[in-house]
Amino acid sequence: MSKNVPFSFIIVIGFMLFALFFGAGNLIFPALLGQSAGINVWAANAGFLVTGAGLPLLGVLALGISGKDDLQSLASRVNPMFGVIFTVVLYLSIGPLFAIPRTGTVSFEIAIRPFLGAEISFLPLLIFTLIFFAVTCFISINPSKMVDIIGKWLTPIMIAFIAILMALVVFKPMGDFQAPMDAYSSHAFFKGFQEGYLTMDALAAFVFGIIVINAIREKGITDKKHLLVACMKAAVIAVALLALIYTGLSYLGALSVEQLGYLDNGGQVLSEVSGHYFGAFGGVLLGLIVLLACLTTSVGLITACATYFHKLVPSVSYKNFAIIFSVISTIFANFGLTQLISLSVPVLTAIYPLAIVLIFLTFTHSLFKGRAEVYQGSLLLTFIVSLFDGLNGAGISVQGVNTLFAQMLPFYEIGLGWIVPAIVGGILGFIYSLVRPVRVVKEANS
Numbered sequence: 001m002s003k004n005v006p007f008s009f010i011i012v013i014g015f016m017l018f019a020l021f022f023g024a025g026n027l028i029f030p031a032l033l034g035q036s037a038g039i040n041v042w043a044a045n046a047g048f049l050v051t052g053a054g055l056p057l058l059g060v061l062a063l064g065i066s067g068k069d070d071l072q073s074l075a076s077r078v079n080p081m082f083g084v085i086f087t088v089v090l091y092l093s094i095g096p097l098f099a100i101p102r103t104g105t106v107s108f109e110i111a112i113r114p115f116l117g118a119e120i121s122f123l124p125l126l127i128f129t130l131i132f133f134a135v136t137c138f139i140s141i142n143p144s145k146m147v148d149i150i151g152k153w154l155t156p157i158m159i160a161f162i163a164i165l166m167a168l169v170v171f172k173p174m175g176d177f178q179a180p181m182d183a184y185s186s187h188a189f190f191k192g193f194q195e196g197y198l199t200m201d202a203l204a205a206f207v208f209g210i211i212v213i214n215a216i217r218e219k220g221i222t223d224k225k226h227l228l229v230a231c232m233k234a235a236v237i238a239v240a241l242l243a244l245i246y247t248g249l250s251y252l253g254a255l256s257v258e259q260l261g262y263l264d265n266g267g268q269v270l271s272e273v274s275g276h277y278f279g280a281f282g283g284v285l286l287g288l289i290v291l292l293a294c295l296t297t298s299v300g301l302i303t304a305c306a307t308y309f310h311k312l313v314p315s316v317s318y319k320n321f322a323i324i325f326s327v328i329s330t331i332f333a334n335f336g337l338t339q340l341i342s343l344s345v346p347v348l349t350a351i352y353p354l355a356i357v358l359i360f361l362t363f364t365h366s367l368f369k370g371r372a373e374v375y376q377g378s379l380l381l382t383f384i385v386s387l388f389d390g391l392n393g394a395g396i397s398v399q400g401v402n403t404l405f406a407q408m409l410p411f412y413e414i415g416l417g418w419i420v421p422a423i424v425g426g427i428l429g430f431i432y433s434l435v436r437p438v439r440v441v442k443e444a445n446s
Contacts, residue, residue, distance in 0.1 A: 005221055005230040013215055013230075014237025019155045020208045021056060021242060023099070023297040024106035025199045027162075027290065028266025028337075030246045033195050034253025035262055035269060037188055038180040041254040044192035045247055051196025053243040055356060057235045059205025062362040064213055064231040067224070071206040075358065077365075078375040086358075088312070089351060094200050094207070095305035096325040098344040100136075101332035103294035103301075104129045109267030109337050111287030114275065122334070129333040136295065137326035140302040141319050158289045159245070166248035168277045175258025190414040197348045198341065201242075202355050207304055265337045302326060350383075350390030353418040357382045361426070368430055377429025381421035389415055 030048065037044035068074040071090065076083030093099065108128050116124055183191040209231075216230045253269050260272050274286040306321035332340060357378055368374045388401050409417035 004226065005216065005219060009219060010230060010233045011237065013212055013234040015155070015241075016215070017060070017208060017212050017234055017238035018241045020211065020300070021201050021204065021238060022155065022245075022293075024102045024290075024294050025099070026052075026201070026242065026245065027249065027270055028106055029195060029198050030249035030266070031253035031256075031269040031273075032263075032266035033192060034250040034255075035257050036181045037184040037192070037250070038178040038254060038257065040180045040184050040188035041177065041250050043188040044184055044195075045250040047189040047192030047194075048196045048250065049243050049246060051193050051352075052199045052201060052246055053239040055196070055202035055359065056205040056242070057239040058359050058363075059202050059355070060209035060212060060235040061228070061232055062359045063206065063209035064228045066362050066365070070210060074206070074362065077361075077370070077372065078358075078379055079372070082379070084312070086351075086354065087308070090203050090206065090355070091305050091308050093344075093347060093351065094204050095301055096328040097332060098340065098347070099200055099204075100298055100301045100305075100325065100329040101335075101340055102337070103298040104132045104329065104333035105337035105340055106267050107132060107291045107294040108333075109265065110271045111291040113268075114271050114283050114287070125336065126334055129330050132295070133298070133326045133330045133333070136298040136302055136329075137322055139295075139299045140306065140322045140326070155293070158293055159241075161286065161289060162245060162248070165274060165277060166252060169248075169252045169255060169273070172277075173255045174260070174273070174276060175255055177254050178257045181262075187414050190411075190416065194349070194415050197352045198344065200348065202352065202359075206355070265341065267337055298329075302329075346390040346394035349393045349415070350386045353382050353386040353389075353422070354379055357418075357422045368426075371430060371433040373429035373433040374426050375429070377432070378422050378426035381425030382418045385409065385412070385418040385421050389417070
């Protein structure tokens with residue numbers, strides 16, 4: 001059965017997808033970007049929007065075009081082993097290693113830290129995260145309508161609060177734009193492009209896209225064309241909201257430096273700006289909203305990760321995986337928000353280009369007739385370059401390789417040296433496939 005999708009339903013799905021994407025990172029990174037970019041905020045924000053909003057849109061559409069039911073099946077177009085490894089790394093990244101711990105640290109930075117004074121010990125964060133992730137684990141193991149209720153009412157309230165805050169910033173600015181810092185001085189767009197990696201939304205799109213597609217299918221939409229159109233409309237609504245909020249938060253951060261100075265992370269920026277305009281009450285309200293929003297995000301991610309890993313390793317129960325991931329998240333959260341972000345940068349720098357290339361290969365899949373060699377060549381050369389980018393992000397510089405890549409690869413010095421190798425690898429893979437028996441990836445829905 002196939003039919004047109006009511007626009008009212010499209011709006012509901014679009015807001016649902018926005019709520020799935022909108023988590024801790026979506027609040028903190030644009031605000032900090034604005035502080036660092038200063039007078040170059042618009043160029044930096046444009047780069048951030050490409051990876052923070054544009055790529056999630058393409059990721060959702062790529063899943064719809066592929067006809068696959070999950071990320072592992074899509075990634076297995078490269079190789080079955082790659083499919084498992086890439087999916088595991090992605091789930092760990094948007095799960096217990098980075099994204100889930102970040103929900104706890106952002107909650108602490110915005111809801112608790114402003115009321116504890118300038119100098120605090122490790123103990124408040126430890127106590128808070130133990131409670132936060134114990135509640136997360138309990139709800140994940142014992143499904144409750146509480147999360148749905150919070151998500152249904154909290155997202156509009158949070159958007160309204162941020163909208164009011166940004167309106168005050170526009171009509172009653174805290175100061176003027178300051179000089180840009182570091183890479184924002186000369187490569188603001190490309191620095192913003194890389195900062196967009198930190199939202200992890202392009203990675204999450206591979207997971208959330210399936211939820212959207214299944215929701216549309218449940219309305220009786222089985223025709224691929226109608227499904228893709230509905231999916232695209234919903235995704236455009238979601239990313240348009242993301243882009244609007246990112247831009248407002250970047251502008252907010254850029255105007256805050258003169259009054260607040262440079263802060264360590266976006267959580268502090270948002271909390272201080274809120275306190276400036278609304279006083280203590282505003283700080284409490286923002287903290288409560290962010291705390292509940294992060295809790296729902298944490299529960300959703302724990303549930304998704306535990307479900308996937310239980311499917312991958314059936315001998316370990318869903319409940320045990322939920323407990324394991326909650327414990328790991330508590331440990332990583334106690335590194336603190338600033339340190340946690342620093343730890344995530346090398347990993348995301350290494351794997352994000354793979355996700356980007358996989359998305360674009362999915363869109364062009366029919367052009368090279370699904371040849372596995374094209375996927376393999378493109379992703380192999382991409383990974384070789386992105387791996388050293390990740391090492392550089394970790395402070396491990398292999399000077400000889402960096403010098404060679406800088407001389408040979410366009411855009412390497414701005415973190416995009418993987419683009420040309422991705423194209424060359426795909427071409428070489430295609431040529432190689434022509435001189436040996438063609439191994440076409442079998443598609444169930446193409």
